Amino acid sequence: METLMAFVVGGLFAAAIYMMLRRSIVKLVIGLILLSNGANLLLFTQAGMLRGAPPLVPLGATQPEGVVADPLAQALILTAIVIGFGVLAFAVVLIHRAYEVVEADDMDQMKDTDT
Amino acid sequence: MLLAILSGFLLATVAPAVHRQTGMNSGWVLAILPAALFLYFLSFLPAVGSGESIVISYPWVPGLDIQLSFLVDGLSLLFALLISGIGFFIVAYAGRYLEGHKDLGRFYVLILSFMASMLGLVLSDNLISLFVFWELTSITSYLLIGFNHEDATARRSALQGLFVTVGGGLALLTGLVMMAVVTGSYELSEILSSGDALRDHGWYVAIVLLVLLGCFTKSAQVPFHFWLPRAMAAPTPVSAYLHSATMVKAGVYLMARLNPSLGATDLWLILLGVFGALTMFTGVFMSIRSTGVKQVLAYSTVMALGTLTMLIGVGTDTAIMAAMAFLLAHSLYKGALFLIAGILDHEAGCKDFLQTGGLRHALPITATFAAIAALSLGGVIPMFGFVAKELLFEAVLEAPSLSGLLSLLTVASAILVVAVAAVVGIKPYWGPRVETPKTPHHEAPPAMLAGPAVLASLGLLFGVGVAMVDRGLLSAAAGAVYGSPVETYLSLWHGFNLPLMLSLLSLVLGLTIYFNWDRFRTATGFMDDLKRFGPERAYDKSMDGLVSISEWQTRVLQNGYLRYYLLTILLSTVALVTFSIARAGGLEIQMSLAGVRIQELAIVAVLLLAALVSVTTSSRLGAVASLGAVGFSVALIYVLFSAADVGITQVLVETLTVIMLVLVLFRLPGFLGLTPQALRIRDAVVALAFGVMVALLSLAASSTRFADSISEYFIRESEPSGFGRNIVNVILVDFRALDTLGEIVVLALAAVGVYAMIKLRAEDNRK
Amino acid sequence: MTDVVVSLFLLIGAGFMFVAALGLLRMPDLPMRLHATTKAGALGGGLMVIAVGLEFFGDVAVAARAAAIIIFIVLTAPIAAHLIGRAGYFVGLPMWSKTLKDELKDRYDPQNQVLLSPGEVSSEDKPDRDKAE
Amino acid sequence: MRPEVALPVVLPLLFGAISLALWRYRTAQRVIGVLGTGTLLAAAVWLLLATWRDGVLVMHMGNWQAPFGIVLVSDLLGAIMVVLAAISGLATAVYSLTAISKRHEHYGYYPLLHLLLAGVNGAFLTGDIFNMYVWFEVMLVASFALLILGGERAQMEGAIKYVTLNLVSSAIFLSGIGLLYGLTGTLNMADIADKLADVEDTGLITVIAMMFLVSFGIKAGAFPFFFWLPASYHTPQVAVSALFAALLTKVGVYALFRVFTLIFTQDVGYTHEILLWVAGATMLTGVLGAAAQYEFRRILSFHIISQIGYMIMGLALFTPLALVGGVFYIMHHIIVKANLFLVSGLVYRLKGTYELKELGGMYRSHPILGLLFLVPALSLAGIPPLSGFFAKFILIRAGVEAESWWIVFVALLVGLLTLYSMIKIWAEVFWKAQPEEHANRPAPGPKGTGVMYGTIAVMAAMTVFIGFGAQPIYLIAEQAAHQLLDPQIYIDAVLGDRS
Amino acid sequence: MLEVSIFVSYVILSIALGLTFVRLVIGPSLPDRVVALEMIATLTVGFIAVYTLSSGVTAFLDVAMVLALTAFLAAVGFARLITKGGGVHHD
Amino acid sequence: MTRELNIQSLILRSASQLLLPLLLMFSIFLLLRGHDEPGGGFIAGLVAASAIALHMFAQDIHQAKRVLYADPRDLVGWGLVFGVISGVPAIFKGQAFFTSQWLEFTMPILGKIKVGTPLIFDIGVYLVVVGSVLLILLTLAEAED
């Protein structure tokens, strides 16, 4: 499964980057979302993938029976998802405001600042 | 000692206040300090004259071997006395010359700082503290040259001077550091006694070149001489003098100082000799070609600097003694002449020698001392200048190599110097009265006359009584430069020998030129055209080039296109990673699709296809919807592989993201097909390359495992120690609560940011 | 026994899911696609969740969650369908060419922001004014 | 238990939270702004002294033993960074009292400031690689919000580039963490270093190191990743610019220092050689970028980049002295660059523009400001005896000792070109007479500039002090470099001496 | 018996997912895509149900519970967007 | 269509009256059991925020604000304060920050109950999430109008 996931991750990164290289700021944001999904899945893949064994301790037990999935990686991904969401919220509103100010969904009209 | 050097800076900080308090006498009041310093340094003379050298050290940054250590020997004492002695006259003179000038207070600050920096420079034993003072002279000099800062030319000249000297200074720093690395010490006193350590080291050539680059730029040697006459933009002859006759000698000082360690090689002789001689001739020639008072004096200073450099390069004991004598002589007459130029300007408003004449009636005292100083410049017996010139001829004639070339250039220069001396000493005062911008009504005030009078007179006095300076100061100085006591002594009369002949010859030819001044100038006029190819052009070109390169780089790199920034970054990443993989000899990768279930395959397929659709669709909201599909597929993957909380979170976040996009995007226009096909293909290639890279890394890292995960600990301890059965949540709120805290801070910040972004704008719109 | 029942529910549920998906793909216009997904989807999902509830029969937690899921589906699916169908109508998506009648046509009154019932006429939107425009 | 290790993180978090909760009360926010950053500085100094005295300090957050829980680790580099962050935070807070408008205060300026500092300090102190990612994000989002406070077009345009490129950096960082976790199964940096120490086949590690190089390179504003910086740093409120200029890129530099001394030291000949090229290119492109600029803050922004190059140079040469130089450089630069931006803000306050061509005559009208500008400006250019000189000097000596001639040459050349830019500002803003046509530009005016002057003066005094009192600074930097070069000190402190 | 049904269900759901996805891609209008998205959410509930049966772990039902609620929210959001006139003129 | 149609759905409006309490209950449920089963402050917060967001879509912003009662900025601020403060008590026992402190009660009927700082922390998380998400959504919706 890790092999398959490598393709998924690679695919998500590629799609994200292609989107970010477009002129449209909306596509930029879509790219950011894909990018964050890709990075999260990469982390998930690296922790090793296990079916049907959530890291939960049964009621009354002190430890799960048998092998369970890596809870640490899950916690990290959860954190990363939330952070990604916060950042994304900001980015989305930013492009919205930028669009209002610049009046075009075109990055090429947002280059005066630099030069 | 430290106090002596820093006193200049300390006084500088209060100088404006002193100036306000003492008004028109401020010059005299402030001049007390240099006078006191002069006396203080004079007190070292007996000891130093008898061959001692004194080292005084204060710790500064001992960790870096940087001390504030000072070395008083003949050389540094000679310089210290010149600086403080002349400094006294300068400060006193400035008080009157700039009387009523609105920036006189600031002027004192600069001039006193400058003086202190020079003192520090020549007295430093530690190479780094020497360098510190070196750079301080550059900065203070910059501020002095640009004193008339509202004038664009002044600013430009100041920058030029600064840029050339600091640039050279940086080379010097490298040279000094290399010297220290080789000898293991930054202390001059130790380096100078390190014998052939430097000369024998593989870095020797580099060190010499770097050090000389610093010295040549500072001392305006060809081809870096161009900045010095420009520096005459300085407001007054006073400051003009200071850095044309004092600061620039810093380079000469350092060459002299390092001569025992770096000198006595062919490289040293050739570099110093040739460049010095060229500078000498160029300086005096340009001097002849100039007419501006300060210009003429400045170029003649260039000539003197060249002479000194050449002499140090020649390096025989005669040459060194000649250098010291010439140094002293030059300081005296050039100081006098600059100050006199100031009087001409102050009283008659004249800035060009050709526009003057017949001032002897109005300014009789000035005229007298001008004549005396000019005689010394011209090297006429019995002036001290004559003594120095005789020795100069002798030194070049005896030079161990290049003697012919050096002699030729020296004689040619000497001839021209005589003409220059006549121009500055005779032209303004004799002959018919020429209308000047101001009509002088009276002689200059005593504060302004004191300097020229004393300095010019000393030129005469030391000439007649050579012994006064010979065996104490100058021989000690020469000894310090030579590295061992010198055998040569000065005398006014050496008998009829070749040097005397050359002296007479130069006198005659020089006067001939003076009396045929116009014809000579016309004949040499073509030389001005050569300036176009000179080093100043190179400087200007490189400055323009700097700006062009900068603009070009900005156009290319910082071009404003986000996607090019991204492209650059991504391609760099791919390149770095690929190169590293290649270097590692490839990655170990195990690929296997065994055990993948059909539903997983389906979900992965949908995920990838949805991603593809969101990328390729021409509909903006279609892309958002596809994104939703990606999100749900990802959530399903989390769920199918045992991550319930993550799955829930993914679903919720996905939904909220969609809602947010929906709230935000609905006023935005649809996608435009903005990019040509070729560019899309290019971007697709880059994107794929990056994707492949990440996939490879993921595979490689999955195939390799160096250690077991620490998550075993959480699985074991969650319930017993964290009192929770949802291990993920226990990690989030207990084991790694700090992460979660950071995470909610991010969320809070994002919310505040969004709020500010929208509300602040709304508020603006209302206004 | 349980296995058979659970399997039955599961397979029938999955079958309805399939019907919903196929309907979504095959149906010629938006309202009819909604018909397929809302009903068949909800039913299919519900049946499959019931299968889970049966498998873990007696486990309150599972039963409660299964019930909650079904309730949520039943509560939300028709509302979502209504909203989407209505939205599609709002923006004037074309209906299938064989649609027999449309009594909702022209009943939205943008002037007053109301949806008129049949026969009701907007006070400001008299037929003669329509003609004048 | 050493509370001082966590205080620099906890305090700003707490102050940020409280001032966010008190968002209605402007005065309270201002008071907390100054008092909070002041307290932070006290705590930071406490930490530095404690670290100086007792060596690397560790707090196991939540009392979970390493490597399982998150540790906060204060080695000297971390403690130094925290002190510098606190100084720039306090300076910004004080300066902001008059420099930031009521409206901006109303929309969360002070909470953002505190939380930014929390993020920065968290990044400096954490001993956990994922936790570092979290603090990076805290810092980043706080900076996003501060960046757009005002909502002008330039801010939006700049922010889009800033946000995008930094998010790319974050994604690469996160991916790198994922890969490292996959290899070592741990997040604690000391533990990672420990587990990688015995690995024989280091190829893959070096490859992953490149991911970190890129990610932190972007944050640090190194070549060829710096584009976001000149695109955005001149757009926000100037107090914000100052804080950013002082801190944000330095977090990237810090992270480079941390991972390339602790974790990725398998193949120094390769990785640090790359770093050296990055350093040289960063210096050059940064300084060249500035030469064509005629806007005060743009010039300063480009110079951040070139200065970052020097710091990376210290890391890349990887000798004890070079690391000393790098650390010294960071210390010097944070103070100096923040101050230059503050000066630009004061100039704007008085003249209403940042355009050099429109400015002028300030040496005549504001000589004190001129002096206060010259101190940091000349220091930046490395003119002795100011702080920047020693920073450059150490690096050059290190370069000479390592016989890396080209980098020495570049470092010197860039110093000269830096001087060119600083002198350009000096000549245009202070020396040149004010052009007539811009003489009457509306400006906020001199009201309340006393506080700004005060801040600038104190920072300038620090610059002078670091120069004249270079010895203590050197000693600290030396000790910090010593700890960096011997990662076992760090590892033992975190994981306990297990031998 | 149950294992076979689980497998068959997975296959059916996978095919259904594929069909739904085609609708998502071809649209043609935004509401069509939204319906497809809703359907994907419903299918996800189905997947989770099957998965719960196959793994015997009931914790994943919580995901289904949340899904059932939130997918609806997305639809509400989209409906509002469409109703307000966004996203149609340009699609 | 020449003019924007802005007719609220009656069905949605009245359904939201029912869904709102349901969702809020669900969110509290998720919050409290998060330590043992899937859930927790973050997930619960998102659900609560979704509930209010639904109300906002179904009714209007003012209704949503009225239901929320507190200003979202307060929620964010105080949530953060909760989150940070929960890590502080340990310091008074000489333990590291964020060392969890537990109190054990024995209550009639409910039996043994453990209350600890992680729960306070989780509540802080919950408040911040609710506050932040709603601050964003409400602000956006307001700007949209």
Next chain:
Amino acid sequence: MIGPLAWNILLAMLWMGFTGSFTGTNLFIGLALGYLVLAYALRGIPAFANYATKVPRTIRFIGFFLWELILSNLKVAYDVLTPTYYMKPGVIAFPLEARTDGEITIVANLISLTPGTLSLDVSSDRKVLYIHVMYLDDEAEVVKSLRYLEHRALEVLR
């Protein structure tokens, strides 16, 4: 309706307390027993009498509805699965008897849940429900069955 329901739940709780078993099955038993007790003991009080009749009605309605749901789903399934379309769709205006917002919402949603019909919108005067019908072969028949559904639902609701 709320009051009696609360009583019923309370009784169920008590039952669980008495028996000391807090399982789902026991809760179900408690609820059933509680209902019986209430229906019998308090049949004199109108609210409780109403409750007593409504509970079986509700259960019957749910059964009816589920049956309808499955039946008509099969019809749609057949249409979907076979190549030819048998649909004769149209939008009709269905005059509502339900009056309150709650009633209208529930009726509309029930209609949406039954295959073949989909509530599109309610007129602003709340008198008419616009319904998309999939098989409009006989409009009168459709309206009749819709009416029947509405009646049964309202029976439970009122």
